[in-house]
Amino acid sequence: IAGITQAPTSQILAAGRRMTLRCTQDMRHNAMYWYRQDLGLGLRLIHYSNTAGTTGKGEVPDGYSVSRANTDDFPLTLASAVPSQTSVYFCASSEQGGTTDTQSFGPGTRLTVL
Amino acid sequence: GQNIDQPTEMTATEGAIVQINCTYQTSGFNGLFWYQQHAGEAPTFLSYNVLDGLEEKGRFSSFLSRSKGYSYLLLKELQMKDSASYLCAVRDGDYKLSFGAGTTVTVRA
Numbered sequence: 430i431a432g433i434t435q436a437p438t439s440q441i442l443a444a445g446r447r448m449t450l451r452c453t454q455d456m457r458h459n460a461m462y463w464y465r466q467d468l469g470l471g472l473r474l475i476h477y478s479n480t481a482g483t484t485g486k487g488e489v490p491d492g493y494s495v496s497r498a499n500t501d502d503f504p505l506t507l508a509s510a511v512p513s514q515t516s517v518y519f520c521a522s523s524e525q526g527g528t529t530d531t532q533s534f535g536p537g538t539r540l541t542v543l
Numbered sequence: 544g545q546n547i548d549q550p551t552e553m554t555a556t557e558g559a560i561v562q563i564n565c566t567y568q569t570s571g572f573n574g575l576f577w578y579q580q581h582a583g584e585a586p587t588f589l590s591y592n593v594l595d596g597l598e599e600k601g602r603f604s605s606f607l608s609r610s611k612g613y614s615y616l617l618l619k620e621l622q623m624k625d626s627a628s629y630l631c632a633v634r635d636g637d638y639k640l641s642f643g644a645g646t647t648v649t650v651r652a
Binding site for chain 1: 551574576584585586587588591630632634638639640641642643644645
């Protein structure tokens with residue numbers, strides 16, 4: 430099934446632990462994005478990648494890192510998790526360059542840091 | 544950066560019409576999007592406006608006024624399945640989206 434997959438679906442993590450959230454898309458989209466969604470704040474961009482091999486910082490990048498070794502995968506790493514990183518994380522992708530350039534979202538990862 | 548405002552909640556009756564307003568202040572503008580998000584699910588694309596005017600898609604319509612920094616999403620003939628959050632998002636010149644906090648619409652029988 431074409432689209433975006435994320436893993437894990439949910440995770441409870443002890444503070445200070447390292448965690449990588451996985452994101453894979455099979456639509457051959459150039460651009461990929463990571464957002465966090467918190468109640469009352471909406472979706473906020475953490476990091477993005479316009480094409481394989483490049484990444485950029487979004488609105489709330491601190492405490493997170495990303496890599497884009499190939500077109501399909503865009504993992505998000507929390508080097509040392511803190512409770513304020515408790516959130517729902519969404520990965521998204523888009524073709525980029527088109528007029529509409531709609532972002533498609535993965536199902537999300539619910540992360541709880543204790 | 545972007546500053547995007549939309550109401551927190553709205554309630555309407557099945558079969559009615561609801562209009563969700565969105566105002567924005569931007570440092571760059573390259574289109575406005577509306578997404579629908581059901582509880583516990585991912586956002587899904589509803590509509591896109593880049594020029595002033597109304598875009599109609601079945602029961603949903605979206606309007607944009609760039610000079611006023613204003614958009615609305617109109618939901619007609621409301622159905623129970625339309626109960627969801629509706630997210631207004633502005634795209635900047637770098638193709639990045641900034642989202643409003645979302646409007647939760649509750650449809651009552």
